[in-house]
Amino acid sequence: EAGVTQFPSHSVIEKGQTVTLRCDPISGHDNLYWYRRVMGKEIKFLLHFVKESKQDESGMPNNRFLAERTGGTYSTLKVQPAELEDSGVYFCASSPQGPGRFFGQGTRLTVV
Amino acid sequence: GENVEQHPSTLSVQEGDSAVIKCTYSDSASNYFPWYKQELGKGPQLIIDIRSNVGEKKDQRIAVTLNKTAKHFSLHITETQPEDSAVYFCAASIRSGNTGKLIFGQGTTLQVKP
Numbered sequence: 001e002a003g004v005t006q007f008p009s010h011s012v013i014e015k016g017q018t019v020t021l022r023c024d025p026i027s028g029h030d031n032l033y034w035y036r037r038v039m040g041k042e043i044k045f046l047l048h049f050v051k052e053s054k055q056d057e058s059g060m061p062n063n064r065f066l067a068e069r070t071g072g073t074y075s076t077l078k079v080q081p082a083e084l085e086d087s088g089v090y091f092c093a094s095s096p097q098g099p100g101r102f103f104g105q106g107t108r109l110t111v112v
Numbered sequence: 113g114e115n116v117e118q119h120p121s122t123l124s125v126q127e128g129d130s131a132v133i134k135c136t137y138s139d140s141a142s143n144y145f146p147w148y149k150q151e152l153g154k155g156p157q158l159i160i161d162i163r164s165n166v167g168e169k170k171d172q173r174i175a176v177t178l179n180k181t182a183k184h185f186s187l188h189i190t191e192t193q194p195e196d197s198a199v200y201f202c203a204a205s206i207r208s209g210n211t212g213k214l215i216f217g218q219g220t221t222l223q224v225k226p
């Protein structure tokens with residue numbers, strides 16, 4: 001069974017550009033979570049989808065971040081325009097129910 | 113707000129020794145406490161979890177204890193091996209139906225010296 005897959009694994013962009021991160025959860029998992037770890041600090045919650053609906057987006061930093069999960073399968077997280085403080089590792093997790101149990105390998109985003 | 117404090121931030125032990133990582137949570141409504149291990153270049157991997165109706169849980173060399181009154185929970189690794197070297201994260205969650213965002217601690221970098 002394939003695990004949670006994230007693309008790309010690394011991304012380096014200039015300040016002001018747009019970046020889109022993708023997460024493919026484990027097939028059949030209704031719950032999909034996005035988290036972010038900045039500068040070696042704790043992993044912070046961003047938002048939670050149940051199927052295609054946003055269950056909780058209380059962790060989204062600001063309106064430069066847009067997450068979608070069309071059709072309840074894969075999800076994208078777009079940052080537009082990117083700022084220096086957006087640099088970090090973005091993780092996606094999925095689970096059949098409850099908190100995200102299975103994490104992807106993460107996307108390391110560097111904004112220069 | 114919700115907060116999880118994790119200590120120590122780094123821990124170095126000799127192979128065969130025990131390692132203990134401690135966490136404190138702030139939200140008394142938290143009822144689910146997982147521990148994750150993150151190896152270099154990989155995502156966090158769930159290694160053990162405990163629910164608030166249980167005081168202790170063990171899985172081979174790994175054990176977790178929970179003190180609800182003090183809002184403390186700890187990870188114990190016995191007979192450590194070099195492959196236990198990684199970053200360990202504790203987390204707390206209010207698990208109810210389909211809710212349950214994880215509040216993570218800051219992480220502990222464990223180094224096991226051969």
